[in-house]
Amino acid sequence: MDLNDDGNIDLLGEGYAGFTYVLWGQKDGSFKKAVILKDKSGKDIHLGSYYDLKKHEYIGNFFKSGDKGYFAKAHDWDGDGDLDLVISGFNGAWLRLNEGSKKKPAFATENIHIIKKHYADVFVDWDGDGLWDIIGGDKDGGVYFYKNIGKKRKPAFGEAVCLLSPEEFANKEYGGFGMASQVDVADYNHDGKLDLIVGTKNMVPIAGTEFTNEELNKEHKKIEAQSKEITKKVFTERKKIKDRYQKKFGENYMKEMNKDKDHKKLMDTFSKFSKRYNTFYSQYKSHGFVFVSLQK
Amino acid sequence: MYLHELNNINIYLILIYHKHAAFWNGELLIQRIIIMKKIILILAMTIAGSAMFAQTLGKLTIIESNGNPIDYKPPYVGPAIYDLDNDGLDDLITGDYHGNFRFYKNVGIKSNPKYNGFEFIMAEGEKAVIKNW
Numbered sequence: 001m002d003l004n005d006d007g008n009i010d011l012l013g014e015g016y017a018g019f020t021y022v023l024w025g026q027k028d029g030s031f032k033k034a035v036i037l038k039d040k041s042g043k044d045i046h047l048g049s050y051y052d053l054k055k056h057e058y059i060g061n062f063f064k065s066g067d068k069g070y071f072a073k074a075h076d077w078d079g080d081g082d083l084d085l086v087i088s089g090f091n092g093a094w095l096r097l098n099e100g101s102k103k104k105p106a107f108a109t110e111n112i113h114i115i116k117k118h119y120a121d122v123f124v125d126w127d128g129d130g131l132w133d134i135i136g137g138d139k140d141g142g143v144y145f146y147k148n149i150g151k152k153r154k155p156a157f158g159e160a161v162c163l164l165s166p167e168e169f170a171n172k173e174y175g176g177f178g179m180a181s182q183v184d185v186a187d188y189n190h191d192g193k194l195d196l197i198v199g200t201k202n203m204v205p206i207a208g209t210e211f212t213n214e215e216l217n218k219e220h221k222k223i224e225a226q227s228k229e230i231t232k233k234v235f236t237e238r239k240k241i242k243d244r245y246q247k248k249f250g251e252n253y254m255k256e257m258n259k260d261k262d263h264k265k266l267m268d269t270f271s272k273f274s275k276r277y278n279t280f281y282s283q284y285k286s287h288g289f290v291f292v293s294l295q296k
Numbered sequence: 297m298y299l300h301e302l303n304n305i306n307i308y309l310i311l312i313y314h315k316h317a318a319f320w321n322g323e324l325l326i327q328r329i330i331i332m333k334k335i336i337l338i339l340a341m342t343i344a345g346s347a348m349f350a351q352t353l354g355k356l357t358i359i360e361s362n363g364n365p366i367d368y369k370p371p372y373v374g375p376a377i378y379d380l381d382n383d384g385l386d387d388l389i390t391g392d393y394h395g396n397f398r399f400y401k402n403v404g405i406k407s408n409p410k411y412n413g414f415e416f417i418m419a420e421g422e423k424a425v426i427k428n429w
Contacts, residue, residue: 009378009380011397011417011424013391013395014426015395015426015427015428016395017427021427023419023424029381030418030419031419032419032420033420033422033424034395034419034424034425034427163353164353164356168356182372182374182375183375184375184377186377186386188377188386188409189408189409190407191407196353197359197375197377198356198375199368199372199373199374199375199390200371200373201371201372202371286371287365287367287368288366288367288368288369288372288373288392288393289359289365289366289368289371289373290358290359290366290373290375290388290390291356292359293353293354293355293356293357294357295352295353295354296353
């Protein structure tokens with residue numbers, strides 16, 4: 001991807017702290033060190049939740065939030081000839097329009113929520129109707145397709161269609177599933193058809209576990225749903241308590257907040273669930289595989 | 297339900313809608329039919345989509361390097377296929393949990409890519425990295 005149209009390939013990515021980085025490509029094919037991309041007002045680009053690198057504190061609902069960036073891609077979303085930014089997070093993907101030019105990008109200060117679920121990894125005309133579509137992975141490990149039902153310069157999307165379910169990444173012998181999928185689309189074997197290349201956190205049950213693969217998969221789905229619910233609840237409640245103590249004690253709120261009974265109870269709930277969560281997944285061996293699925 | 301059955305229902309729905317919409321404003325009618333078509337298309341994609349697209353995909357194969365599966369620890373990896381070294385063959389580029397980038401040079405042929413290990417992508421003489429903190 002050539003973000004500033006200087007003829008050199010650049011690398012784009014998202015750090016865990018929630019900022020979008022670019023490594024500018026040089027004429028000799030090398031790269032400059034990663035720098036945080038700024039919007040047109042000079043502010044760091046993020047989705048609202050991030051880790052403040054100067055104050056060393058979490059801003060927003062950092063850990064399981066829909067508004068913290070996981071992955072960043074560049075794509076000419078509005079068909080005006082320059083590259084815009086698409087940043088994926090826990091609850092879908094957001095758009096930062098390039099309000100500058102092809103050679104001098106100036107990204108908007110606002111994030112526009114474009115899809116509510118899954119990641120937006122690739123923008124490609126998957127169904128061959130002349131409009132680019134979205135293909136993306138998900139925390140759940142599946143691969144999803146959003147058909148572009150809009151027009152050339154006005155993309156629009158309906159519901160996602162699952163191209164590959166997490167269970168399709170199961171080990172042939174031991175079962176299991178995929179998680180945290182990231183996708184690329186390319187003609188991998190140059191046969192004229194688009195193929196899927198998928199990076200996953202591949203979970204394979206450890207040999208000798210007392211449960212069947214079906215039982216484990218059922219429990220996995222249950223525990224993931226609970227995780228989403230409990231984490232959301234804990235962080236929403238914790239934010240309320242934090243705001244209350246911060247208002248009263250200012251910068252030294254943490255010490256006082258830790259003594260709070262409700263806060264302690266909340267943290268205990270979270271800690272107990274985390275223990276259960278980790279115990280469940282200790283029945284698996286995880287791999288970071290890259291799969292290819294060739295289109296027939 | 298098969299796709300052709302779904303299409304018949306779509307046509308039927310449009311006809312019913314058309315009949316009732318005729319009592320409304322004529323200009324609105326065309327716009328409403330377009331919206332209705334889009335809604336039906338979304339419904340069709342949702343219900344029949346998996347069958348339409350998944351059936352064309354082949355089996356999943358783990359990509360190997362040096363004859364062994366590429367296996368990241370910690371197990372998070374984002375792949376990209378791109379001819380980074382401009383030799384006419386698409387290479388495999390990956391991003392990992394630590395924020396580093398790996399370059400797997402394609403030493404195979406166009407129709408059958410092969411990789412024999414990787415090099416970290418460098419930036420200003422050091423391993424290129426996207427910092428987490």
